Amino acid sequence: MSDPNEVYEAVLSQLKSARSRKSLEALHEVCQEHHSSGAVDFRIATIAKLGDNRGVPSAQTIRNKTGEPYRALIDAWQALGDQKKKEIKGRMTPSGKYDWVDDLGNPTHRYLVLDLIAQVRHLRAENKGFASIKKLEIDCRSGSEVAVESQLPNFLSHELDALKEAISDEFLMRQGWVRGERGSIKDQNGKVIFRNGFVDIIEKVLSLKHV
Structure with missing residues (x-):
């Protein structure tokens, strides 16, 4: 290469x-x-x-x-x-749980969803680490907020649009899916496609300040 x-x-x-x-x-x-x-x-x-x-x-x-x-x-x-793309697929679980992603017609959306799944798994792992923290010190000095914002990734407009579509009512209806009570997504038989918090994490990403 x-x-x-x-x-x-x-x-x-x-x-x-x-x-x-x-x-x-x-x-x-x-x-x-x-x-x-x-x-x-x-x-x-x-x-x-x-x-x-x-x-x-x-x-x-x-x-x-x-x-x-x-x-x-x-x-x-x-x-x-x-x-x-290969790295993203390599991070997916081998159980075939997310094989349905391959059925998404738009290749850009397909790989964005795969990447999002990998990020959600990474965030869950990080949250477990945060849960073990017993003491948290917050620096309220001037400039700390700017430092935090500067670490945010630069999301492109078409990437944000893809995330919005992933949890939009129109997209879920086409797939035969519904939102669960705690941010999960289920199919028409009640089987969980994305676990609790999936919709919530996307909405949090969309609520960030983007540059």
């Missing part, structure tokens, strides 16, 4: 046009931000949309014969995205 930064430098050195070099730089920056957010979808249409008004070429331009340098860079970033 090629390092996107190395591919970027190699492609950049081959471009003679200042305009093409600037477009490649903008595309690389958008892909870096997208990857840093935890995204796995680096399709041409996705990157072109994210880079709209930022100097990234249109999807059609990238697909054209002259767009080969841009496609080479996007392919390198997509390879990283594919690697993350």
Whole structure:
């Protein structure tokens, strides 16, 4: 798997046009931000949309014969995205409990849900650790709030939209699911799809201050 930064430098050195070099730089920056957010979808249409008004070429331009340098860079970033997909699937339980996720039609939503499941499991593990803390010291000095906010991840708008859809009434109705009393999600037979707190954690994420 090629390092996107190395591919970027190699492609950049081959471009003679200042305009093409600037477009490649903008595309690389958008892909870096997208990857840093935890995204796995680096399709041409996705990157072109994210880079709209930022100097990234249109999807059609990238697909054209002259767009080969841009496609080479996007392919390198997509390879990283594919690697993350494998890591996300590797963190899933082997019992087949979440096999239904593969039935989601939208691949972006599918992997966002898988990633969310992994994050929920991680948060649950952290909560168990917090439960063992007997004494908590809070620093109320000026600047502490800014420090906390600066640690928040940078959620992209389409990622937030995917989370909203995951717990929306319309989506649950299409799947034949319902919300449980304590934030769980169950199927039409009452079988638990997501355990208690699933809806709650998504709503907490959506309530954070996003930049």
